[in-house]
Amino acid sequence: MGKSWLVLCDVDSIQSWLLRSVHLREIAGASQLLAEHDRRLPELARNGEVLSCGGGTALVRFTDEESAWSFRGAVTSSLQEETESATMTTSEPVPLEGDFGAAVDRATASVERSKRLGHALGERVDFCHALRCQGCGQEPAVTQASIGGDDRWLGKSCLKRHRARERGSWLDWMRACAGWQDLGLRDLPSNTNELASGTQLAVMLADVDGVGDHLASLRDEPAYRAFSRGLKNAMQDAVVAAIARAAPPGAGAKLGVDVLYAGGDDLLLACRSDLALTLVEKLVTEFSRRAGAGQPWLQGKPLGLSVGCAIVGPKYPFRSAHSLAAGMLRRAKAEARRLKWSEGAVDWAVVTESWGEAEPILADRVVESATCSLHLTGRPYRACSEGTRSLGAFRQACHGLARGFPRNKLFDLRGCCTASRLMRQGAGPTDRQVRQARKELDERIGETVMRLERNPEVARLWADASRWLPIEDGEVMWRRPHGDLAEGLELWGAL
Numbered sequence: 001m002g003k004s005w006l007v008l009c010d011v012d013s014i015q016s017w018l019l020r021s022v023h024l025r026e027i028a029g030a031s032q033l034l035a036e037h038d039r040r041l042p043e044l045a046r047n048g049e050v051l052s053c054g055g056g057t058a059l060v061r062f063t064d065e066e067s068a069w070s071f072r073g074a075v076t077s078s079l080q081e082e083t084e085s086a087t088m089t090t091s092e093p094v095p096l097e098g099d100f101g102a103a104v105d106r107a108t109a110s111v112e113r114s115k116r117l118g119h120a121l122g123e124r125v126d127f128c129h130a131l132r133c134q135g136c137g138q139e140p141a142v143t144q145a146s147i148g149g150d151d152r153w154l155g156k157s158c159l160k161r162h163r164a165r166e167r168g169s170w171l172d173w174m175r176a177c178a179g180w181q182d183l184g185l186r187d188l189p190s191n192t193n194e195l196a197s198g199t200q201l202a203v204m205l206a207d208v209d210g211v212g213d214h215l216a217s218l219r220d221e222p223a224y225r226a227f228s229r230g231l232k233n234a235m236q237d238a239v240v241a242a243i244a245r246a247a248p249p250g251a252g253a254k255l256g257v258d259v260l261y262a263g264g265d266d267l268l269l270a271c272r273s274d275l276a277l278t279l280v281e282k283l284v285t286e287f288s289r290r291a292g293a294g295q296p297w298l299q300g301k302p303l304g305l306s307v308g309c310a311i312v313g314p315k316y317p318f319r320s321a322h323s324l325a326a327g328m329l330r331r332a333k334a335e336a337r338r339l340k341w342s343e344g345a346v347d348w349a350v351v352t353e354s355w356g357e358a359e360p361i362l363a364d365r366v367v368e369s370a371t372c373s374l375h376l377t378g379r380p381y382r383a384c385s386e387g388t389r390s391l392g393a394f395r396q397a398c399h400g401l402a403r404g405f406p407r408n409k410l411f412d413l414r415g416c417c418t419a420s421r422l423m424r425q426g427a428g429p430t431d432r433q434v435r436q437a438r439k440e441l442d443e444r445i446g447e448t449v450m451r452l453e454r455n456p457e458v459a460r461l462w463a464d465a466s467r468w469l470p471i472e473d474g475e476v477m478w479r480r481p482h483g484d485l486a487e488g489l490e491l492w493g494a495l
């Protein structure tokens with residue numbers, strides 16, 4: 001092969017650009033604009049070949065340096081034109097001589113250097129006297145649009161995102177996925193912002209574990225291309241299959257799920273809360289079927305998928321729900337790393353208050369001193385269908401209890417766990433206080449369970465469910481996930 005050049009492009013701060021608007025429809029529309037831009041890349045890369053694209057990044061190979069330089073300008077301005085507000089950083093053309101992996105590393109370093117230097121701000125528009133966009137608050141409003149039954153003023157950039165949603169959207173790529181014909185999926189929710197009207201909304205963030213390490217280990221172009229393509233297909237097909245299995249709509253029915261963003265190894269979904277845990281479970285199992293060790297593009301190293309899911313009331317601010325889901329996703333990934341769960345891990349939280357900060361919600365789950373800790377939940381659960389502390393086993397435990405276990409007793413058990421949170425007041429507890437809290441909690445749980453055991457049928461249900469309870473009784477770390485069961489029953493609804 002003759003000499004060639006690589007150019008790497010990367011959309012700047014993609015997450016914050018996607019979430020610029022507070023309306024779900026415009027977030028999904030923004031994803032649509034990026035997906036359309038990805039499709040136009042081959043045309044923009046004249047004399048070049050697109051080796052991978054998705055998730056805001058693309059890698060293109062050129063056989064002449066001049067085309068590589070002119071592509072840099074063309075791709076940046078076309079993205080701005082298409083989106084009004086997104087910007088992109090491109091690497092300098094990097095000569096590809098010998099080691100492909102080393103060239104990709106140099107292109108990555110070039111992008112990072114440019115990002116550190118920052119962008120010149122474009123022309124600043126003074127709009128202090130104009131009406132501000134009610135989507136992002138960052139631009140002057142130009143027109144009104146109907147959102148969730150309200151008329152809202154939108155600026156140029158948000159309007160573009162708003163309208164992008166009508167152009168076929170993610171259903172297009174879903175239709176292109178394997179098995180679409182059999183799934184019977186038809187319509188989007190009529191209004192994304194009304195997805196949760198009258199019920200709770202689940203905001204779900206998923207991320208593939210270990211993609212960076214995997215990419216760094218790929219040294220030649222065919223392996224790189226196979227990996228990029230394999231990952232993209234596995235993710236998209238898993239999303240489609242999971243939605244079809246978790247939320248099969250009847251004829252003409254609207255889907256209770258909306259894909260707000262799906263690119264590269266990231267996924268952002270919104271759905272009705274009653275579908276949330278089923279959807280999470282289907283998503284991780286469908287993904288692991290498609291990204292298991294047997295796939296040739298993975299070269300023997302399976303990929304896992306971790307998920308963070310925030311379940312909130314319909315009035316809860318979307319950005320707060322997103323940041324809560326992001327916090328849980330980080331913790332789930334850390335737990336999967338710590339315990340070497342190759343399938344990934346899954347975490348969720350139900351926010352009952354209309355406003356709650358992410359940190360205290362997560363901190364409330366554990367009482368810990370310098371050397372020991374009492375966890376009041378089994379979360380995060382392992383992202384697989386069976387085994388201790390797996391999401392599948394947790395569902396089975398809830399499923400069993402749904403057949404006649406008195407719900408009020410489950411709420412009593414949850415109450416026992418909640419009471420232990422009082423320990424968190426004031427300065428951090430001492431070891432003795434944590435041990436004492438554990439003793440009291442076990443006594444309260446013991447009493448509640450003992451009362452139940454007078455009824456043999458209920459006792460049997462409890463014994464079956466307890467088999468799946470992820471209680472770790474090590475020397476210094478204790479887990480009492482009884483509250484999870486009450487929440488699981490509520491979330492899984494009619495199992």
Ligand SMILES: [Zn+2]
Pocket residue numbers: 133134135136137138139154155156157158159
């Ligand atoms: Zn706006």
